[in-house]
Amino acid sequence: MSTDKTFRMDGKAIPFEAGETVMDAALRAGEYIPHLCHNPNFPPHGSCRVCVVDVNGKHMCSCTLEAAEHMEVDNSSDAIIDKRRTLLQMLFVEGNHTCPACEKSGDCQLQAVAYHTRMLSPHFTHFFPKRSIDPSHPDMMFYYNRCILCGLCVRVSRDVDKKSVFAISGRGIDSRLVFNSPSGKLGDSDFSATDEAAKVCPVGAILPKHVGYETPIGQRLYDNKPISVVGDTIAKNHSEKPVVIGGPHE
Amino acid sequence: MTSALETADNPQDMKRIVIEPLTRVEGHGKVTLLQGSNRSIQQARLHITEFRGFEKFIQGRPYWELPVLVQRLCGICPVSHHLAAAKATDMIVGASELTPTAEKIRRLMHFGQTLQSHALHFFHLCSPDLLFGFDDDIRHRNIVGIIEDSPEIARQGVLLRKYGQEVIRITSGKRIHGTGAIPGGINKSLTQKEIRYLQGDIGQMIAWSQGALELLKKVFFEHYNYHLGFGSIESNMMSMIRADGAFELYHGGLRARDRNGESIFDHNDYRNYDQYIRESVKDWSYMKFPFISALGQENGWYRVGPLARVNNCDFFSTPLAEEARKEFIAIGDGKPVQSTLGYHWARLIELLHCAEAIAELLGDRDLVGKELRNMGNLQSSGTGVIEAPRGTLFHHYEIDELGIVTKASLIVSTTNNNQAMNESIRKVANQYLDGHRLTEALLNQVEVAIRAYDPCLSCATHAIGKMPMELNLCDDDGELIDRLEKRADGRISRTI
C-alpha cells in the first residue's frame, strides 16, 4: 500500500491511508499499540480505552481515531503507560482473574497486555464479585469471572455468524454478558463451537470444554515473547483462515 | 486401645497443656496435653488450625481443571496432588491405561518430587535435630546452624532439592504448580537435550543420597536405644504395593499389615477404598481420623509414609535401596520396625531409591515418545491414589453430565497419620514431662516426634480455626497455672 500521508508516533513517521485509524496504521507499520476490545479483523468499538494515546496533548482512543497529518502521537511515554496500567488494574480488580489456575494463562491477552504495561500489582482493592460459570453448552464453557465486556463476541456473533448469541445487559458496574436463549443459558442458544464468535474472546471467558492445560508451559503464545512482538490471541485463533470483514475500508 | 486415652473419662480432673506453634513443620499446629491426677499424660491432641477448604472450593469447577487447581492445596508437595488428581481424571475421561510415554513421564515427575521433598525434610528440617541432638540450643539447632557447622551437608541438601525441582520443571513446565499431567496423559514429553541435562548430575545425586543415608545410620546407631524407643508406638501400616510386591509410589494396589507384620489386606483395588477405609470425626479436631473399617475405629488406625512403605514392601527394584532396606528391616527382628524416628531412616532409603529410579528412567526411550494422551468415554466419577512423600494420598471426584465437579473427597497423607501422631506425642510426653511445669526440653521433644512424620499440616484440614500461640498448663479444676508462649522464631517465654 503506498501513501504519502504520514503522522508521527514516538518520533517515527507512520504512513496512513485516508480513513484509516491511528491503530490500524500503526499496526500495519509494525508498531504495537496495546488493545483489548479491538480486533483488526473487525470494526473498532472503542470501549476498553486501553489503546489510549496522547495526540497533540489530548488523550484519545487510537482504535477509533482517524489518522491525520500533523498528528504527534505519544504511544510509549511513562505517562501514557501509567494511564493504561490504571485501566488494566481496574479490569483486574473488577473481575476475578486468577491467572495461576486459569487455562488461558500464557495465551491470554489481558495478562499479556498487563505485562506489557509493567503492571506488577492490582493496586486497587479487589471487588471479589460472586460470579459463576455457565457449563450448559455441550462443547463450550462460559466463565463470568473472566469476561471484561469487550463486546467482541457480541459483534462477531451478530455481524459474522449472523446469530446474535451474545449481548451486554445492565449498566455500569452491573453490566454483564447475557445469552440469547429462552432460559438465558448458553446451552439453549444457537451458539456452536465452530462459530467465529467462539474464537474471538481475548481472555479465557469463552473456552472449549475438555481441553484444559493441553498446551505445555513454554509453548503458549506469550511464554517466550511479549504481545508487542507476537500479537493478539485472536490472531492466533484466526491464523488458519483469517476472517476479515468490515474494518476501516468497508 | 486409644480413644480411652485420648478422650479421657474425666477431663475436668486433668491439667491442660497447650503447645503452639510448631516450628519447622509446614503449616501450624497446636498440641494439648491433658494430665491426670497421677501426673501421667492421659490425652494428647494435635490440633490442626489452618483452613484451606478445597473440597468445597473444587465443587462447581470443570473436571479438566482439577490437576492444576488442587496443586494449590499444598505449597510443599503440589506434584502429589497434581498426579493424584490427574489419575482420578484419567478415569473420568475413560483412559483405562496411559501411553508408556505418559506413564513414565508422570513417574519421573513423581520421583523428582519425592526426591526434593525428602531432601528438604532431611537436610533442612530433621538433620539439625539429628546432628546437634535434641537438647542443643534451639537457636543453634536449625538450618543456619547446619550451614555454619557442616557447610558441605547443607550444600548437598540444597543441590539435591534443586535437582528434584529441575526434574519437576522439565516434566511439568514449572518448578511449582506446573501443568504436565492432564486428564488421560501428559502435555509434553522430553527432548534428548533435556534428558542429557538431567543425566549430567544424577550420578552425584545417587552418591549424595547414599551419603545422607550413611550419616543418618551413624547417628541412629550412636544412640541406638534412644532412637529406637523415642515416641515409638505399635501400629498397623498401610501403603501402595506393586503387583509383584515391590516398593511402589505411583500406581498399584494397597497393602495393610498389622503391628506384627500379619496381612490385614493386600493388593486391594484403591478405587474402592471407601469400602475398607473409613474416617471418623472428633469434636476437638478439624482433621478427620481414618481407620481400616474391618478393625474398627479403636484398633483400625494406621501409619502411612516412608516407615510404612519400607516395612510393607517385599523388595526395592533398585539395588542400593534394596540393600539398604534389608539392613533397616533387620532391626525389627522379624517384625515391622515401629520406631517413630525410623521414619527418618526409611525416608532416606526412599531418597536413594528415587535417585536410582530417576537414573534408570532417564535411559528409557519412551521418555521422548510422541503418544501423550489416551481418551475414552466420559465417566461420572474417578479415584486417584498415589504415595505422596508423606504417605498415601486419596482423591475422589464425581462430576455431572456437563463435566462439572459435584463432589470431591480427599484424604491427604498427614490425615492418615493423624491418630499415630497423637499416639507418638502422648508417648513422648509421658517420657519427658516431669511434674507440673512445662519445660523447653519437653516442648522440643514433642516437636521432634511430630516432625518425624513430616506432617504437612496446612493441607490436612477441613475447617477454619486460628488459635493464639501459647502453651498452657491448667490444674485439676481447669485453672491456668502456667503458660509458655513460643514464637515462630523459636523463642519461648513464660507469660503468666
Ligand code: SF4
Ligand atoms: S466473553 Fe470474551 S469476547 Fe465476549 S465480551 Fe466477554 S471478554 Fe469480550
Ligand code: FES
Ligand atoms: S482497543 Fe481501543 S478502546 Fe479498546
